Amino acid sequence: MKTAEALQASVAERRLSLSAGGCLRLMLPLDEGGRHRLVAGDAAAAQRVVAALECCPGVGVLAGSGGLLGAMTVAENFALALRYDADADDVRDWDRELEAALQLCGLAPERIAALGRERPMNIERTERWTIGFVRCLLRPPELLVIDRLFAGLPRRQADALIAVEAIYHRRHPFRPVLFVDLDSHELPALPDCRTLTRLAEPAETPCHC
Amino acid sequence: MRAAAGSRIGAYLHLAWFAGSRHRQLRRPLLRDQLQRQIYGAGVTALPVIGILALLTGAAVTTQLSALTGADSDLTQRMIFLGLFFELAPLLSALVVVARSSAGIASELAVMNLHDEFVTLRRLGVPAADFLLLPRIFGLIIALPAVTICFQAFAVGSGWLATALFEGRPLAETAARFLDFADPGLALLSLAKSALTGAAVGIIACHHGSSGKGSTQAISGAAIQAVGTGLIAVFMVDVAFAVLLYALG
Numbered sequence: 363m364k365t366a367e368a369l370q371a372s373v374a375e376r377r378l379s380l381s382a383g384g385c386l387r388l389m390l391p392l393d394e395g396g397r398h399r400l401v402a403g404d405a406a407a408a409q410r411v412v413a414a415l416e417c418c419p420g421v422g423v424l425a426g427s428g429g430l431l432g433a434m435t436v437a438e439n440f441a442l443a444l445r446y447d448a449d450a451d452d453v454r455d456w457d458r459e460l461e462a463a464l465q466l467c468g469l470a471p472e473r474i475a476a477l478g479r480e481r482p483m484n485i486e487r488t489e490r491w492t493i494g495f496v497r498c499l500l501r502p503p504e505l506l507v508i509d510r511l512f513a514g515l516p517r518r519q520a521d522a523l524i525a526v527e528a529i530y531h532r533r534h535p536f537r538p539v540l541f542v543d544l545d546s547h548e549l550p551a552l553p554d555c556r557t558l559t560r561l562a563e564p565a566e567t568p569c570h571c
Numbered sequence: 572m573r574a575a576a577g578s579r580i581g582a583y584l585h586l587a588w589f590a591g592s593r594h595r596q597l598r599r600p601l602l603r604d605q606l607q608r609q610i611y612g613a614g615v616t617a618l619p620v621i622g623i624l625a626l627l628t629g630a631a632v633t634t635q636l637s638a639l640t641g642a643d644s645d646l647t648q649r650m651i652f653l654g655l656f657f658e659l660a661p662l663l664s665a666l667v668v669v670a671r672s673s674a675g676i677a678s679e680l681a682v683m684n685l686h687d688e689f690v691t692l693r694r695l696g697v698p699a700a701d702f703l704l705l706p707r708i709f710g711l712i713i714a715l716p717a718v719t720i721c722f723q724a725f726a727v728g729s730g731w732l733a734t735a736l737f738e739g740r741p742l743a744e745t746a747a748r749f750l751d752f753a754d755p756g757l758a759l760l761s762l763a764k765s766a767l768t769g770a771a772v773g774i775i776a777c778h779h780g781s782s783g784k785g786s787t788q789a790i791s792g793a794a795i796q797a798v799g800t801g802l803i804a805v806f807m808v809d810v811a812f813a814v815l816l817y818a819l820g
Contacts, residue, residue, distance in 0.1 A: 416694075423694050431688055431695075433679075442702075443695040446601055497695070 369414040371421075378418060378505055380411070388559045390538055392420070392504050395531060396556040399541045401549070405510070407561055408542050412509050415540070422503025426510045428494030430482040436493055437478035443497045456500075463496045467526050488519050492526055499530055506530065506539045513544055520550040528553075579800075582782070586774045589700065590708045596701045597709060605702065609710025613672040614717050620667055621718050625725030628659060633730035637737055648749045651730050656723050656753070657761045657816075662809050664719040665768045668711065669801040673776040676707050677797035680780025681790040689781070704781065708773035715769030716762040723761070757816075764812045771804040 368383045373392070380388040380400075390398055402408035415421050423429070430439045444456045464474045469492070482490050491511065498506055508527070512520045530539060543549055545560070597606055632655050633647070640646045680703060683689060692699040731749065735742045776797040783789030 425691070425694070429691050429694050431691055432686060433683065433688070439695075442601060442692075442697055446599070446695070446697045446702075501696070 369410050371414040371418050373418045373420065378415070378421070380414065382561065387561065388557070390505065390540065390557075392538065393536050395534070395536045395538055397527075397531070397539050397541065397552050397554055398557045398559075399543060399552055399555050400559045400561060401543050401545050402561045403545050405544060408510055408544055411542050411561065412507060415505075415507050415542075418505075420504030421507060422498060422505070423507045423509055424491075424494050424498055424511075426491065426508075426513055426515075427487065428482065428490035428492075429497075430490060430494055432481065432483050434481070435478060436480055436482065436485070439482065439493075440478075440497065444500060459500055460496065463499050464493075466529055467492050467496055467499075487515070488523060491523060495526060495530070499533060502530070502534045502537050504537065506537065508539060508541045510542060510544060512546075512548070512550055517548070517550060524550065524552065579778075582778055583771075583774050586704070586708075586778050587770070590705060590770075590774065593701055593705055594709065596698075597705055602702065602706055605706035606710055606713075609706045610714045610717075612675070613668055613711055614714030617667055617671055617714075617718055618721060620671070621664060621722050622725050624663060624667065625660070625722040626729040628663060629655060629726030629729035630733045632659070632726075633733040634737060637734060645748070645752070647734070648745075649752045651727065651749060652752045652754070652757075655726055655730060657757050658809075658813070660723040660726055661719045661761050661765045661768065662805065664722045664765065665715060665772065665805040665809075666802070668715055668718060668769070669772055669798060669805060672711065672714075673772050673797045673801040674794040676773070676776040677780035677793040678790050680707075680777065681783045681793040684781060684783055685785050685787065685790065687785075700781075704777045707777050708770060711769035711773035711776075712766050713769070715772070716765040719762060719765040723758075760812065760816070764808060768805055768808045771808060772801045775800045775804055 369380065370382075371378060371380045373379075376392045378388075378390045378392055379386055388398075388400060400411060402411055412423055416423050430436070431442070434442070440456075440460060444460070448454075448456075461471075461474055464477070465471065469477070469489075477485075477493070482493070485493070511523060515523070527539065530537070541552060541555075596602055633651060636647045636650050636654075640650075683703070689699040689703070692702055727749065731742055731745045734740060734745045738745075779793040779796040779800070783793045
């Protein structure tokens with residue numbers, strides 16, 4: 363994995379580019395929306411990709427576990443994510459928006475009512491991811507990187523989460539999502555996936571370096 | 572060895588500078604909540620232990636001093652003020668806080684580090700250092716002087732009671748004689764000493780908790796380092812203030 367060791371990501375002219383070993387491997391327009399997929403050969407390579415992308419401004423990462431703090435309740439996690447940087451004159455009713463977004467993602471009202479007091483560790487993985495996803499839905503980054511969502515997930519649950527993720531594209535049609543996945547036979551297909559990049563393979567664009 | 576100690580002191584100073592330069596962040600409501608939690612954890616929940624320890628220390632010290640200096644001695648009251656009120660109360664309060672909170676802070680941060688929660692916080696859009704370190708450091712800076720005040724009140728109260736019981740002197744008279752020797756400047760200096768000790772203990776605990784390697788061994792290692800180095804810091808601050816007091820005459 364010599365190429366994966368020298369990963370570099372940068373944003374210029376509303377385009378994110380990812381280079382490996384000096385060769386351009388991925389270029390994403392940041393204002394066209396849609397799904398993109400990058401497949402890494404192993405977990406370490408995927409981690410490096412995510413770390414490189416994360417350094418770029420406007421890139422948000424959603425981990426497969428939902429990216430919630432285990433020591434806090436779900437309500438505290440939301441408060442932290444939604445209100446930490448909020449201005450004093452921010453008049454958005456986060457509670458109402460949050461409830462609507464959770465409902466939109468398929469959670470029942472009685473479940474939403476109970477969820478706030480629970481700790482992420484006690485919540486089932488797909489539900490935990492959905493909660494993390496709702497945070498991104500309410501505060502969308504310019505590029506949402508979904509980190510290894512399907513690793514160890516049964517096909518039925520993976521398909522259900524892909525359906526949930528479709529909400530993001532309906533709500534934010536001009537914000538792209540990049541799935542960083544591991545090379546696996548069980549990898550579910552992404553509907554309407556615009557680009558597929560395999561990190562271990564040579565770049566589609568000829569590299570003259 | 573010297574290089575390692577130097578780099579560690581450098582890291583403490585760097586964290587102290589960071590805390591000093593970022594203290595305004597504590598105005599954020601979410602950080603203020605965290606600060607209140609830390610004050611509650613390090614201060615309010617320590618009060619039962621502090622109360623019992625102060626009552627016993629006050630009674631023991633006063634009884635010993637009365638036995639040594641004899642009844643009706645101004646020296647007893649002077650030593651209660653300087654020895655118990657100014658010296659022992661901040662020192663014992665700091666030792667209790669180091670034993671309770673220092674290990675707690677370091678291991679809590681080390682567990683968060685192990686579970687990549689610093690990264691999670693960053694991904695939530697929250698600066699991890701602001702959210703995790705500032706409330707813990709400033710929580711101890713506020714909690715330790717408050718705990719010290721309680722210790723001083725309980726210890727001196729039990730000392731007066733012991734004097735009144737053993738020497739048969741009215742409580743009000745004992746209190747009045749003590750207050751004659753009490754120097755408000757020294758009382759404030761004892762609180763400043765506590766605040767500085769709280770800062771040192773908090774910085775050391777936060778440094779060891781957040782700079783571990785992210786393994787299970789690092790959790791116990793961080794707690795041990797935080798308590799050990801915290802104890803040294805407590806005594807160093809104590810000696811520094813004793814020297815300062817001596818120099819001031």
